[in-house]
Each structure stands twice: as C-alpha cells, then as structure tokens.
Amino acid sequence: MKLLALVDCDNFYASCERVFRPDLKKTPIVVLSNNDGCVIARSKEAKAMGIKMGVPWFQVKEAYLAQGGKVFSSNFALYGDLSKRVMNILDGMVKRIEIYSIDEAFLDLQHIQNKNQAYEFGVYCRNTIRQWVGIPVRIGIAPTKTLTKVASHIAKNTNDGTGVCCLNKQKDIFHILQALPIREIWGIGHNLSKQLNQLGIYSAYELAQMDIRFIRKKFSVVLERTVRELRGEPCIQIDDHSEPKKQIVVSRSFRDRIESLSELKALISNFAVRAGEKLRHEKQKCSQVSVFISTSRFNKKLQYRGFDSFQFPCPIDDTRSILMGANKVLNTIFKHGYPYAKAGILLSQFSHPAFIQKSLFEATDQLRLKQDANLMQTIDELNSIHTQIYYASQCSGGLSPIQKKMVSPKYTTNWWELPTTK
Amino acid sequence: MEISIKKEDIVSALNTTLGVVEKRQTLPILANVLFEVDENTFKLTATDLESEVTTSGLLSKIKSSGKTTTSAKKLNELCRLIPDGEEINLSLSGEKLNIKTTNGKYSLSTLPSSDFPVFDVDTGDLPLIIPAKDLKELITNTSFAMGNQDWRHYLNGLYLSINGGEITAVTTDAHRLAVANLASQSDISFSGIIPRKSINEMAKFLSDEDGDAKLKINEASLELAVGDLIFKSKLIDGKFPDYQQVIPSGESSVLEINVKEFSETLSRVSVLSSEKYKGIRLITANDGVRISANNPEQEEAEEFFPANYNGEELDIAFNVTYLQEIMSHMQTETCHINFFGSDKSCLLTPPGSDSPKYVVMPLLI
Numbered sequence: 001m002k003l004l005a006l007v008d009c010d011n012f013y014a015s016c017e018r019v020f021r022p023d024l025k026k027t028p029i030v031v032l033s034n035n036d037g038c039v040i041a042r043s044k045e046a047k048a049m050g051i052k053m054g055v056p057w058f059q060v061k062e063a064y065l066a067q068g069g070k071v072f073s074s075n076f077a078l079y080g081d082l083s084k085r086v087m088n089i090l091d092g093m094v095k096r097i098e099i100y101s102i103d104e105a106f107l108d109l110q111h112i113q114n115k116n117q118a119y120e121f122g123v124y125c126r127n128t129i130r131q132w133v134g135i136p137v138r139i140g141i142a143p144t145k146t147l148t149k150v151a152s153h154i155a156k157n158t159n160d161g162t163g164v165c166c167l168n169k170q171k172d173i174f175h176i177l178q179a180l181p182i183r184e185i186w187g188i189g190h191n192l193s194k195q196l197n198q199l200g201i202y203s204a205y206e207l208a209q210m211d212i213r214f215i216r217k218k219f220s221v222v223l224e225r226t227v228r229e230l231r232g233e234p235c236i237q238i239d240d241h242s243e244p245k246k247q248i249v250v251s252r253s254f255r256d257r258i259e260s261l262s263e264l265k266a267l268i269s270n271f272a273v274r275a276g277e278k279l280r281h282e283k284q285k286c287s288q289v290s291v292f293i294s295t296s297r298f299n300k301k302l303q304y305r306g307f308d309s310f311q312f313p314c315p316i317d318d319t320r321s322i323l324m325g326a327n328k329v330l331n332t333i334f335k336h337g338y339p340y341a342k343a344g345i346l347l348s349q350f351s352h353p354a355f356i357q358k359s360l361f362e363a364t365d366q367l368r369l370k371q372d373a374n375l376m377q378t379i380d381e382l383n384s385i386h387t388q389i390y391y392a393s394q395c396s397g398g399l400s401p402i403q404k405k406m407v408s409p410k411y412t413t414n415w416w417e418l419p420t421t422k
Numbered sequence: 423m424e425i426s427i428k429k430e431d432i433v434s435a436l437n438t439t440l441g442v443v444e445k446r447q448t449l450p451i452l453a454n455v456l457f458e459v460d461e462n463t464f465k466l467t468a469t470d471l472e473s474e475v476t477t478s479g480l481l482s483k484i485k486s487s488g489k490t491t492t493s494a495k496k497l498n499e500l501c502r503l504i505p506d507g508e509e510i511n512l513s514l515s516g517e518k519l520n521i522k523t524t525n526g527k528y529s530l531s532t533l534p535s536s537d538f539p540v541f542d543v544d545t546g547d548l549p550l551i552i553p554a555k556d557l558k559e560l561i562t563n564t565s566f567a568m569g570n571q572d573w574r575h576y577l578n579g580l581y582l583s584i585n586g587g588e589i590t591a592v593t594t595d596a597h598r599l600a601v602a603n604l605a606s607q608s609d610i611s612f613s614g615i616i617p618r619k620s621i622n623e624m625a626k627f628l629s630d631e632d633g634d635a636k637l638k639i640n641e642a643s644l645e646l647a648v649g650d651l652i653f654k655s656k657l658i659d660g661k662f663p664d665y666q667q668v669i670p671s672g673e674s675s676v677l678e679i680n681v682k683e684f685s686e687t688l689s690r691v692s693v694l695s696s697e698k699y700k701g702i703r704l705i706t707a708n709d710g711v712r713i714s715a716n717n718p719e720q721e722e723a724e725e726f727f728p729a730n731y732n733g734e735e736l737d738i739a740f741n742v743t744y745l746q747e748i749m750s751h752m753q754t755e756t757c758h759i760n761f762f763g764s765d766k767s768c769l770l771t772p773p774g775s776d777s778p779k780y781v782v783m784p785l786l787i
Contacts, residue, residue: 311573313596355699356786357741359596360668360767 001168003118003141004238005107006148007090007125009083010136010156010163012103013041016082017072019134020411020419028069032057035255036073036405045069073407081412085133093125098238106145108238115168122164141166145236146229147173149186150204170232177205177230187226192219204230244350245282250275251344257296258340264293265330266395271345272326273391276319277380279347285315285356287349289325293333296341306333313362315351318372319379322347323391423488423514425459429504431479432464436498438477438651439468441623443494449539454491456538457512457519459484467538468494473620473655474541475627482509489535492519496530543643543654549636550584550608554648557635558628560591560604561621563778566747567593567600568618576660580621582639583613592665598744599665600751602778612639615662620644620655627651669781670767674760675733677711678773681757685749687727691715692742694723701785702742706731706761715742738764739785748780 009015013031018024028045032038039055046069051060057071065071083102091097096108112118122139129137140151147167154176155165167173183193185204201207208230216224225235250271258264268291279286290309295302310325326345351357379389390396409417439455447453447470456467465478497519504510504523511522514532521528561580569577572595581592589604616624627648628635636647646653688702695702695715705712708731714724738761749757754772761768770780 352696352699354787355696355701355739357597358765358767358783358786360594360599360781360783361596361663366765 001143002234003109003112003143003166003168004145004148004234005109005118005122005125006100006140006145006152007086007105007107007129007137008140008152008156009086009103010138011041011043011047012083012135013072013074013079014043014046015135016079017075017408018043019082020408024070028064028067029072030057030064030069031072031074032406033074035253040074071406073405075408075410077410077413078408082133082135086129086135086137089129089132090125093121093128096238106148106238109141115166118168119164119166122166123162126163136163138163139165141168142173143168143232144229144234145238146186146226147232150176150180150184150230153180153184173232174205174208177208178203180204182207185226185230187222192223195219244284244352246350247346247348248275248278248282248286249344249346250278251292251342253342254340258343259336259338261330261334261336263395264334264340264343265327265393268326268330268343268345269323269391269393270395271343272322273319273394275345275347276317276322276376277383279317279322280376280380282350283353284350285317285353286322286347287312287315287351288347289322289329290346290348291326291329291333291343292346293330293340293343295338299339299341302338304335304338306335308333314359315349315356317353318376319391323393327393423459423490423512424485425464425481425513426483426509426511427464427479428482429501429506429508429510432510433498433501435464435466435477435479436494436501438627439466439475440494440498441626442468442470442473442475444470451491451533451537451539453493453495454533454538455494455497456489456491456535458489458535459487461487469539469541470619471539471541472617473623473653475623475654476652478650488514490514490519490532491535491538492530492532500528500530541654543645543656544640546638546640548610549638549647550589550606550610551634551636552589552604552606554628554633554635556604557637558625560589560602561625561628563602563751564591564593564600565618565621565625566751567595567598567780568621569593569595570618572596576615576658576662579615579617579658581613581615581662581665584608584639585611585613592662594663594665597741597783598748599668599781600748600778601665601669601780603776610639613662614639614641614644615658615660616644616655617658620653624653624655627653668767669779670760670762670769672762674762674769675706675731675736677706677733677759677761678730679711679727679757679759680729681749681752681755684727684729684757685746687713687725688742688746688749691723691725692746694721695742699785700742701739701787702745703737703739703787706733706736706738733761736761736764737787738768739787740782741785744782748782751778 014029017029028049029043030039030046030051031041033040036057039051039057042051049067051064079102087099087105090105090107094107098106100106109118112121118141122141126137126139129135138152138155140148140155142148142151151165151167155163180203182188182196182201182204208227210227212224212227215227228235288309288311292307294305308329310329312321382389411417411419444452452470458465462481462484463478464481465476467474467476501510508523513520517532519530519532565580568580572578577595583590587606589606591602593600624646638645643656691702691713692700692715694717696717702713702715710726710728712726716722748770752772756773757770758773759768759770767781767783
C-alpha cells in the first residue's frame with residue numbers, strides 16, 4: 001500500500017516565537033494580525049486559557065496579560081524563513097513533496113512499504129525538525145491525503161508524546177472514522193456538514209459508507225473524492241508543481257485615515273514596488289494593473305470605493321511601468337474629502353515570459369528589454385540584502401504605517417537583529 | 423391593430439431582428455421589438471442604440487393597422503413553437519398584445535411605440551452597390567481577426583476603406599492583421615471603423631445567393647440595405663492604426679504548404695501545447711518544417727511537415743490559434759507563408775494573389 005504523510009507544524013507562529021525565546025517554553029503566547037487587531041495564532045497554553053481564534057485583541061488583552069500571557073505582533077519575515085527551513089529538510093527526505101501552506105506539507109512515502117517503517121520515518125522526521133529548526137511538528141501517515149489529515153488530527157489529540165500517527169489498516173481506519181465527526185474532515189465546511197447532518201450523516205464512517213452515485217448526484221465530484229479517500233482510494237494526488245499565480249494583490253488597512261492624494265500615492269507606490277518584486281519572483285509578466293481605495297465600512301457618513309485598471313500594450317514586469325500605470329489609475333479614482341481606510345494594488349492578466357506575444361504596433365527592442373530586466377534584477381538583489389533602493393514616488397516606512405508594537409526581532413533575516421548571547 | 427400573419431413569415435422576420443436586441447439592456451424598451459402595421463405589410467424594428475435593423479413581411483389579413491412594442495424574445499419563442507403552417511392572429515387591446523392560434527390564446531405586455539428610440543442617422547443618398555456575396559466574403563475573410571473587448575476601442579471593429587475603385591477591409595487585434603480587397607465601380611471615397619457587433623450582424627444579413635447590397639456610409643454611420651432589410655449602425659469614433667506600416671515587405675523565406683494538411687497537423691500538435699498560451703514552434707528546413715509543442719505537464723508533440731521551402735533555417739513560435747484561424751479562411755489549396763526573421767512578423771497569402779493577406783506576430787521564445 002502506497003503511503004502519504006502530512007507534516008503539520010504545531011501552533012506555527014507561536015512556536016516560531018519560542019525558537020529564540022526558550023524562556024517562554026511554558027508561557028501562553030498569542031500572535032496578533034497586522035495593526036495588532038486580532039489574535040491569529042495561539043500556543044497550547046493560550047488555547048487552554050480560552051483565547052479564541054480571530055478574537056479582537058482589545059477584548060481579551062487585560063485578562064490575558066493579567067494571567068501572565070505573552071503577546072507578539074506578527075513577524076512574517078521570521079515565520080516565512082523558519083517555514084522555508086522546515087520545508088527544505090522535508091524536501092531532502094523524500095522524492096516528492098507538496099508544500100500545502102506555510103506550516104503544512106504532504107510527503108510521498110513511496111519508498112516505505114510497511115507501517116512500522118512509516119512510523120519510524122515519522123518519528124525520525126519529527127525529531128530532526130525539532131533538533132535542526134526547533135519547531136514541533138505532528139505527522140499523520142495514511143494511504144490518502146484526506147486520511148493523513150485524519151491521522152494528523154489523531155496525532156494532535158493523543159498524548160503518547162510521539163506526535164506521529166500511522167493509519168494503514170482498514171480496520172483501524174474505520175474504527176477511528178466512527179468516532180470522528182464529519183466537520184473534522186478535510187474539505188467539509190460548516191454548510192456542507194449541516195446538509196449532511198440533515199441526511200443523518202454525523203460521523204466520518206457514515207459518510208465513507210454512502211453510495212458514491214448518490215453523493216455525486218446530490219452533492220459534487222469533490223465530495224465523491226472525499227468519500228473515496230476516506231475509504232482509502234487515493235483520488236487527490238501530490239501536487240509538486242505549484243500552479244502559477246493568476247494575480248498578485250498587495251493591500252493594507254491603515255491605522256490612521258488618509259485624506260491626501262500625495263500620501264496615498266506614496267503608499268500605492270510602495271504597494272506597486274512590492275507587487276513588482278513578487279511578479280518577478282514568480283517569473284511572470286502582467287498586462288493589467290488595478291488600484292482600489294476605500295473608506296472604512298464602519299464610516300456610515302462618508303462612504304466611497306474607487307477601483308479602476310490600466311492596460312499595458314505588452315506584458316511587463318518592470319516596476320517603473322507598474323508605478324506609471326498605478327499612479328494614472330489613482331489619479332482617476334481619487335476623490336478629495338474622504339478619509340481612506342484601505343488601499344491596494346492588483347496585478348493580473350499574467351503571461352509566462354516564455355510565451356510573450358509580440359505586438360504589431362508596439363516595437364519591442366530586445367536590447368532595451370534585456371537592459372531593463374538586468375536593472376530590475378540588480379535592484380531586487382540589492383533590496384534583498386537590505387540596501388533599500390527607493391523609487392521617487394515611494395515613501396519610507398514599508399508598505400503602510402501599520403502598528404506593530406510588540407514585534408520580535410527578525411532573528412534569521414536581518415544582520416542587525418541577530419540574537420546575542422551574554 | 424388586428425391582423426393575421428403566417429407563422430413562417432413572422433418567425434423569419436423576428437429571427438432577423440433578434441441579433442440586434444441586447445440580452446442585458448439599459449432601457450427596458452430595448453428588449454422589445456417595434457411592431458408596425460400598414461396596409462398589407464408589417465414592419466419589425468429592433469435597436470440597441472448603437473445599431474438598428476428593420477425588416478418587413480406580408481400580412482395574410484388586416485382589419486386595422488397600428489403599432490406597438492413587445493418583448494422580442496418572448497414573441498419569437500412563442501411564434502416559433504406554434505405548429506408550422508398556422509395563421510397567427512395578433513390584436514392590440516389596451517396594453518396587451520393578444521395572440522390567437524387555432525387552439526390557443528396568449529397575451530403579451532407591451533410598451534408604447536412612441537417610447538421606442540428613434541435611430542436617427544443620416545447616411546446620405548448615394549449608395550454603393552456591391553454584390554452581397556462579395557461583401558460577405560470580404561467580411562468573412564477578415565472579421566475573425568477583430569479585437570474583442572480590447573481597451574483600444576478602435577480595434578474592436580472592421581476598418582473599411584473605399585478609395586480609387588477599391589474596397590479594403592482591415593481587422594487587427596494587435597497580434598495579427600487581416601486585409602482583403604474588392605474591386606468596385608464607385609468613385610466614393612470613405613474610411614471608417616464598423617463595430618464588431620454590427621459586422622457580425624451584417625455577415626448574417628448578407629446572403630450567399632445572388633443579389634446586391636446597397637451601402638450608404640459617412641464619417642459617423644452606415645446603412646446597409648439587402649432586399650427588404652435595412653440595417654443601420656453608428657461607426658467607432660477613433661483612428662485605426664496605420665496598418666500598411668506593419669505589413670512586412672522585402673526579401674523573405676517562403677514556405678509553400680497544403681492548407682488542409684497543414685491545418686490538420688497544427689490541430690494534432692496543438693493538443694499538447696499549453697492550454698493558456700497555445701504556443702507552437704516551427705523550425706524550417708529545406709524539405710519542410712518541424713512543428714512542435716509542449717505543455718507545463720512536460721508532455722511533448724512533434725511532427726515533420728513536408729513542404730517546399732526556399733530560404734534560411736528559422737526557429738519561430740506562434741499562437742497556434744492564429745495560424746489555424748487563417749488556414750480555415752484560406753480558400754485556396756495551398757498557401758505561402760513568408761518569413762522575414764524569427765522575431766519578425768510573417769505574411770500569409772494565397773499563391774499569386776494579394777487578397778486576402780494575413781500578418782501574424784510571433785511569440786517571443
């Protein structure tokens with residue numbers, strides 16, 4: 001039987017904060033969203049204190065801090081880098097890996113034939129990541145992706161200390177599915193679980209026993225796949241070729257309302273520069289740039305949303321062109337007298353640089369294109385090592401003046417914020 | 423108004439007008455067709471404010487004349503489903519249009535005919551008379567290369583130029599260009615861009631059979647009369663690009679291909695091209711051309727197509743859809759593909775003829 005594994009980092013953001021702060025090993029930790037608005041990650045101890053996911057920070061702040069909890073603003077540079085380190089280790093262990101999210105990856109265990117070997121591999125994998133990066137992970141091993149999610153769920157809720165669960169015997173699988181509510185199954189959301197409950201289906205086992213034809217007719221082929229996967233029939237393959245992005249969005253909500261065009265222009269320019277970097281990193285070119293600005297939806301008196309696009313005659317990936325298009329759009333959609341609370345930039349209509357359709361009416365100077373590409377590459381490289389090159393319309397201070405009062409140092413990505421020892 | 427019409431007559435007239443009626447209208451009355459009865463004929467008019475079509479037919483019986491407007495879609499569906507050969511009785515009673523057949527009666531809502539927008543265009547008195555078949559061929563050979571919802575609004579149509587006894591139709595979406603010519607006796611001089619939707623409607627109205635089309639045209643609008651049908655359209659206000667500048671000329675390498683066989687080869691190879699970009703690669707050699715494609719799933723296709731080739735070896739890529747569409751409009755058995763370099767546009771023409779001619783820009787590889 002071919003096996004797959006799901007490696008899931010435990011309370012990832014909170015665990016990242018602990019890597020360089022071993023003193024916080026038993027302390028409750030919460031991580032807040034941009035602008036320190038809501039709780040987006042909680043350690044096991046914080047969960048035990050009853051802190052809910054997504055709760056506004058101001059609602060729980062006082063009680064949480066009074067009980068000795070520790071709070072951090074989000075530090076995505078740190079989380080992204082530690083995620084990359086975990087994924088690199090996993091990549092070296094197996095032939096095929098699908099990085100599913102910042103803290104999850106599916107592994108193809110085609111080289112492993114029996115349950116004991118698979119279990120041992122899981123324990124080895126977990127210990128290696130713990131030792132090399134310092135992040136705790138749990139590992140679910142099973143014949144299908146949906147069952148690896150179930151196995152990971154079991155690994156999380158059992159206290160044997162290994163953090164690894166291997167499901168490869170039909171009898172064991174059905175036994176576990178009988179006790180598993182359908183809302184815990186991967187791909188079954190709130191509405192679908194309600195619809196299934198109305199049909200008298202409450203456990204994963206009951207769902208796995210449903211007639212396939214009925215499921216496809218009454219629901220969808222997606223649910224049919226889930227049912228088959230619960231039965232141990234692999235339907236969802238490991239996807240190790242990530243689909244190219246179809247659009248890139250850079251947007252922010254502002255802490256303070258912005259009314260002036262020049263201030264907004266500077267921020268939109270910052271977004272455009274970041275979007276350009278992402279576009280080149282994706283090795284794509286875009287033909288359209290769109291800009292949106294809006295007032296707060298809670299401001300009932302002055303409401304305005306502006307959105308428009310600029311079309312390029314040929315696909316581009318040059319930040320200067322993106323800035324030109326974005327500023328043109330901003331000039332047309334901006335209205336004076338409104339307190340803007342959110343703005344963003346969207347790049348779309350992507351082309352792969354290997355398939356650029358030449359235009360009859362816009363001359364493409366190959367030498368100039370190459371020079372421009374070299375310039376962008378040089379600026380990207382300089383900016384990546386923290387020598388910030390600014391375009392004239394940009395403002396300093398990053399993507400927006402967001403509030404991050406409790407952010408931890410960028411321990412692994414900034415020379416000036418390296419941890420020191422006494 | 424109280425009249426009788428044969429089913430076939432009213433269905434045929436309604437079919438003609440339906441293309442102009444917008445599916446998503448800004449004004450409710452634009453979903454309606456204007457129904458006018460006078461003496462022993464009926465007249466149907468539909469408009470989308472950019473174009474207007476009027477057609478007429480004979481009545482079987484008339485008790486009283488009149489005019490009204492009613493939903494074009496509902497009237498057409500109803501009449502179409504009435505058994506063949508039936509006589510349909512239509513009468514206006516208050517705000518309802520009553521329809522009676524042998525076994526049924528139906529009542530449709532109406533809106534006042536006085537609210538129906540008047541399409542007021544003055545296209546002059548001097549018509550250009552062209553065989554309908556020739557005008558249709560001119561449109562068919564070029565319309566597929568028109569822009570579609572392009573931000574450069576002047577590309578979303580067909581550029582028509584009448585000059586020195588020659589009618590020229592040009593279309594382009596900036597990646598390819600189609601040009602076709604037609605000799606004319608007229609000394610009228612004109613150039614303008616006919617919108618995409620109007621061109622598609624005109625192609626439907628122009629029959630393949632013998633008969634003349636009368637075209638009246640000025641800077642802002644055109645009027646086409648074919649038989650009982652009159653079609654009017656506003657023109658696109660914009661400057662069409664200088665298309666002659668982009669038709670390549672000079673020394674070229676010529677590949678002579680059999681249109682049907684080349685088209686079939688392209689279809690086979692393109693199965694494994696990228697679904698999004700539809701790129702195929704041509705590598706020319708003395709005895710033919712090697713055609714290949716691949717996709718992100720690492721699948722590959724390659725075929726050698728034997729053909730006469732005169733010129734240097736070239737490695738060039740195209741969007742296969744552009745080549746396939748041109749092949750499907752080539753009416754000759756063979757076609758010449760003139761290459762001017764691997765990063766330059768190529769010119770496709772029938773052997774020994776200048777019309778139609780097509781220019782395609784390559785993909786950068």
